[in-house]
Amino acid sequence: MSSFFRKVTLGTRILRRGLATAVTEAQLVASSSLTEAGTSSAPATQAKWTPYTQRTGAIARKRGMMSVWDQDGKRWPVTVLQIDSCQVIRHSPPPANNHLHSLQLGASPRAERTTPKPLLGHFKSAGVPPKYRLQEYQVTSDAVLPVGTELSAGHFVPGQYVDVTGVSIGKGFQGVMKRHGFRGLSASHGVSLKHRSGGSTGQNQDPGRVIPGKKMAGHMGVDKCTVQNLLVHHVDLALNVIYVRGCVPGTDDSFVSVRDAKKKVNWRGQKGLRRGLDEHKWLGEGVTSLPTPAGTKERVEKEGWPVVSDWAGRSVHG
Incomplete structure (x- = not known):
């Protein structure tokens, strides 16, 4: 999308939402124009988060699960995710038919002797040490x-x-009850020894075949899957870990991708904006804003952020 059509679209949004959000949309247009002018390589400056801001995700390592208790004494299972030396490797400007930039991130230090030479040259040109995992x-x-x-x-x-994406644990060849959650046959008298069978898989002469996509026994796991809307319960800047409520795909020490939830961050913020809510109530759960353009290590040290922070509980407007 060209800059002209993007500005027209943003102008239409301003007219629809009123003067209350005109300043926010104008900031988006100005930042977009500056980037197109070639200033994207300049140091990142602090910006104000808007519901139309799409921040970068982060590559994390799953370190395991544990339990935490909230202020009401309720026990919650959480997964510990560590942000292990996650750095920006490459920045690609948006193509002609899109307004989104691309950032390639790398995580977890890797020895040079184990890094392929093409990748080693890629890291050296970016001025960063080799990484194990790359993602855009x-x-x-x-x-x-x-x-x-x-x-x-x-x-x-x-x-x-947040939404967490990873590769699920492999389960090998499994039957329909474990793989698809089939109920199975009754375990009473008179039932043949087919308690865990999948039952009928085909039809009569017409069509005379098994329909593609039929749920049957087969290989289970090792699939890329995403768990949506996991609450961030605890953040530890000293260990560089976050605790998210619930389970995420993958084994311990595996790499996962963590990014702002599409439904409960972006869509929820846009809905609050359209309803005319105050900007501090767009996200709910006591969250007033998100670090923009990102929560970098330099910014954390410079501004003296608290080392440990916990979720304070559900807000009145959450």
């Missing part, structure tokens, strides 16, 4: 980060929701 994220112009920027666990705020 699309961001808006107000969330672009310079190459070499290192993310901190402070990139995520206690109380916000």
Whole structure:
């Protein structure tokens, strides 16, 4: 999308939502124009988060699960995710048919002797040490980060929701009850020894075949899947870890992708904006805003953020 059509679209949004959000949309247009002018390689400056801001995600390592208790004494299972030396490796400007920039991130230090030479040259040109895992994220112009920027666990705020993507644990060849949750046959008298069978799989002469996609026994696991809307319960900047409520795909020490929840962050914020709510109530759960363009390690040290922070509990407007 060209800059002209993007500005027209944003102008239409301003007219629809009124003067209350005109300043926010104008900031988006200005930041977009500056990026197109070639200033995206400049150091990242602090910006104000809007519901239309698409921040970068982060590559984390799943360290295991544990239990925490809230102020009401209720026990919650949480997964510990560590942001392990997550840095920006490359920035690609948006193509002609899109307004989103691309940031390639790398995580977990890797020895040079085990790094393939093409990748080693890629890291050296970026001026960052070799990494084990690379992943690309699309961001808006107000969330672009310079190459070499290192993310901190402070990139995520206690109380916000995140989507976590990873590769599920392999279960091998499994039957229909474990793989698809079939009920199975009755275990009473008169039932043949087919308690865990899948039952009928085909039809009569017409069509005379098994329909593609039929749920049957087969290989289970090792699939890329996403768990949505996990609450960030605890953030520890000293250990660079976040605790998210619930379970995430993958084994311990596996790599996962953590990003702002599409439904309960972006869509929820846009809904609150359209309803005319105050900007401090867009996200709910006591969260007033998100670090923009990102919660970097440099920013955390410079501004003296608290080392440990917990979710304070559900707000009145959450």
